[in-house]
Amino acid sequence: MRGLGELEAKVMDVLWSADEPLRVRDVLERLDTGRPLAYTTVMTVLDNLHGKEYVRRSKAGRAYEYTAAESREEVGARLLREVLYSSGDTEQVLLHFAESATPEESDILRRALRKGKSS
Known part of the structure; x- marks a missing residue:
């Protein structure tokens, strides 16, 4: 799993805070980037995130609905592990x-290690 770019991270923040699957337009409306974005830009970002396996998508009529594939914490742990293994x-x-x-x-x-030893 590869890391997130700035806009990808903002899109993931929107998906992580959502209680339901979102369409591209929903994500676009909730994004706060400080600059206007085109619908196609957000669609491309979501497609890239799908390719990187950060999001799942399902057909809803003619459009896709997107959800985060993992929680924010799971992604963080996966990225940490990737850094660890890539270090050699x-x-x-x-x-x-x-x-x-x-x-x-x-x-x-320390708490995590104690918890792991008692499992």
Whole structure:
């Protein structure tokens, strides 16, 4: 899974906050980019996101309706894992991260490790 560009991330934010599948026009109306966007631009972004497997789509009449394929947290975890594996040295990347983690991040990691050991 590849990362998200700026506009892709904004489109995903719209989909993650939606309670129902959205058509291109719905996404366009909810996007807040600070600049006007063409319908075809949003349609292309959604098509690209579908190709990258970030979104699912289903036919609704003549149009598609889009939903996020994974939660924001699942995508974040997948991207972190991709960075780890692409580094060539997962252990060193993890150790460097642990050494540079904030106190809050360290607490989160400790809780997650304790939870994993008790499972």
